[in-house]
Amino acid sequence: MAGRLKGKVAVVTAAGQGIGRAIAEAFVAEGATVWATDKDVALLEGIPKAKKRKLDVLSSKAVNAFAEKVGPVDILVNAAGFVHHGTVLDTDDKAWDFSFDLNVKSMHRTIQAFLPGMLAKGSGSIVNIASGAGSVRGIPNRYAYGATKAAVIGLTKAVAADYIKKGVRANAICPGTIQSPSLDQRIKDLAQATKTTEAAARQAFIDRQPMGRLGTAEEIAALAVYLAADESSYTTGQIHLADGGFAL
Numbered sequence: 231m232a233g234r235l236k237g238k239v240a241v242v243t244a245a246g247q248g249i250g251r252a253i254a255e256a257f258v259a260e261g262a263t264v265w266a267t268d269k270d271v272a273l274l275e276g277i278p279k280a281k282k283r284k285l286d287v288l289s290s291k292a293v294n295a296f297a298e299k300v301g302p303v304d305i306l307v308n309a310a311g312f313v314h315h316g317t318v319l320d321t322d323d324k325a326w327d328f329s330f331d332l333n334v335k336s337m338h339r340t341i342q343a344f345l346p347g348m349l350a351k352g353s354g355s356i357v358n359i360a361s362g363a364g365s366v367r368g369i370p371n372r373y374a375y376g377a378t379k380a381a382v383i384g385l386t387k388a389v390a391a392d393y394i395k396k397g398v399r400a401n402a403i404c405p406g407t408i409q410s411p412s413l414d415q416r417i418k419d420l421a422q423a424t425k426t427t428e429a430a431a432r433q434a435f436i437d438r439q440p441m442g443r444l445g446t447a448e449e450i451a452a453l454a455v456y457l458a459a460d461e462s463s464y465t466t467g468q469i470h471l472a473d474g475g476f477a478l
């Protein structure tokens with residue numbers, strides 16, 4: 231099926247690689263006008279037909295200026311996020327604050343900036359990328375990360391509840407372990423930290439997935455298309471797992 235997002239304008243954060251990029255590409259393929267944004271604008275090269283802009287979601291000023299420039303949108307996808315590795319005892323204030331700034335406050339910033347345009351139109355779909363790690367399931371060494379992703383779910387439900395009668399929906403996607411450049415880096419880091427091979431470290435990530443394989447960014451993008459499209463018009467305030475059975 232194509233054209234599921236025809237006539238819609240979408241903003242995607244962290245569209246340079248991984249899940250954000252796959253979502254931006256899938257939205258273009260479904261006929262949306264897509265603003266693909268990332269703090270590293272060079273990474274956006276090669277996304278066909280998208281409008282590409284630098285956007286650092288850590289900056290309220292930049293987010294507000296961008297929203298002003300773009301005007302009302304139909305779809306907002308918040309994909310920016312960072313995985314901090316460690317337990318409570320490994321997490322200093324700096325790591326905690328950075329994790330919350332990038333993973334949670336960034337969504338607060340973009341929603342504050344783009345929601346008024348959606349309310350003016352009387353419609354909109356917000357899709358926040360949470361995680362299977364967090365309130366869905368506790369995962370070792372994902373203390374700060376899990377806390378941020380649980381907060382993303384709380385934020386998503388609150389927005390959904392506040393605007394349910396105004397035509398604006400908000401949903402969260404909880405991916406399992408997805409092949410992406412940042413996962414490759416986490417695998418490298420784990421191999422170094424545990425003095426094992428990268429192949430063994432990769433296998434450890436695969437082994438925590440009951441399906442016995444990593445997910446693809448395209449599998450997450452397919453769900454994002456559904457949640458962004460009018461076909462999901464009766465669905466709001468929910469968490470949607472695309473996790474290969476991670477939460478079983």
Ligand SMILES: NC(=O)c1ccc[n+]([C@@H]2O[C@H](COP(=O)([O-])OP(=O)(O)OC[C@H]3O[C@@H](n4cnc5c(N)ncnc54)[C@H](O)[C@@H]3O)[C@@H](O)[C@H]2O)c1
Nearest residue numbers: 244246247248249269286287309310311361407408410412
């Ligand atoms: N990969 C996984 O296994 C997995 C699983 C569950 C959830 N997630 C979540 O999915 C999202 C995307 O992760 P991924 O692994 O697909 O991608 P990734 O981590 O490989 O890429 C992240 C992108 O975010 C951009 N970025 C970083 N800081 C930014 C900022 N301040 N402003 C704007 N852009 C910024 C980077 O330039 C990069 O293009 C994250 O929120 C992550 O927590 C990922």
